[in-house]
Amino acid sequence: MIILFLSLTFLPFASKRLLRYMHIFQQEEYDARRFVTWLCVSHTYDKKASIGILLATFLNVFIPSLTLATVFMVCLWFLYLAWSEENPLKAAKKPLVLTERARRSLWVAAGVEIIIILCAPLMFFPAWILVIQSIPLTLIAASFLLKPFEKTVKAKFRKEAVDKLQKINPYIIGITGSYGKTSVKHILGHVLEFYGPTLFTPRSVNTEMGILSAHCSSHYR
Numbered sequence: 001m002i003i004l005f006l007s008l009t010f011l012p013f014a015s016k017r018l019l020r021y022m023h024i025f026q027q028e029e030y031d032a033r034r035f036v037t038w039l040c041v042s043h044t045y046d047k048k049a050s051i052g053i054l055l056a057t058f059l060n061v062f063i064p065s066l067t068l069a070t071v072f073m074v075c076l077w078f079l080y081l082a083w084s085e086e087n088p089l090k091a092a093k094k095p096l097v098l099t100e101r102a103r104r105s106l107w108v109a110a111g112v113e114i115i116i117i118l119c120a121p122l123m124f125f126p127a128w129i130l131v132i133q134s135i136p137l138t139l140i141a142a143s144f145l146l147k148p149f150e151k152t153v154k155a156k157f158r159k160e161a162v163d164k165l166q167k168i169n170p171y172i173i174g175i176t177g178s179y180g181k182t183s184v185k186h187i188l189g190h191v192l193e194f195y196g197p198t199l200f201t202p203r204s205v206n207t208e209m210g211i212l213s214a215h216c217s218s219h220y221r
Contacts, residue, residue: 012082023088023096108142148189
């Protein structure tokens with residue numbers, strides 16, 4: 001019962017934290033290697049929840065009579081962190097976009113996290129630190145598990161986009177540079193709309209899949 005209570009209060013925190021990592025993973029174009037590099041370079045690892053677990057471990061070892069109270073405090077700590085965690089769907093300069101791929105990655109990552117919870121010796125408080133620190137790693141696992149499926153989806157989108165481009169045979173303009181690409185794209189796109197049907201990707205979408213999706217879903221003729 002104690003483990004179930006801890007797990008249920010941990011899930012809201014894990015969900016919010018997973019969204020934050022998903023935000024970065026999406027910006028790194030779902031590239032696991034780049035995501036790991038970001039984790040290492042930015043020294044991104046959980047501190048708040050882990051410190052709470054270390055305190056709970058200390059209390060459990062030196063004052064075992066407070067075990068139930070300690071569990072209750074850990075549960076409240078998880079819920080507080082879940083409540084205070086920023087929502088990357090709103091609180092970000094470039095918010096997380098829940099595309100179909102992002103949703104798939106989140107669901108698979110959540111499934112991997114649940115498996116870790118079920119397998120971990122959770123009555124041993126320090127094990128929770130490993131569970132907490134594993135949250136970003138579940139996205140890497142999801143990327144690996146979904147790789148064959150994503151490859152198929154990507155090939156389908158590419159074929160549709162190539163067929164559509166060959167049929168329409170439009171003028172294609174590419175914009176490169178260190179900064180200002182998105183602004184120039186939107187300015188140029190709005191100007192060209194006065195002269196004929198024009199398609200430019202929304203916001204700062206510039207990945208291959210983002211561009212292919214825009215071509216496949218557009219009403220450009």
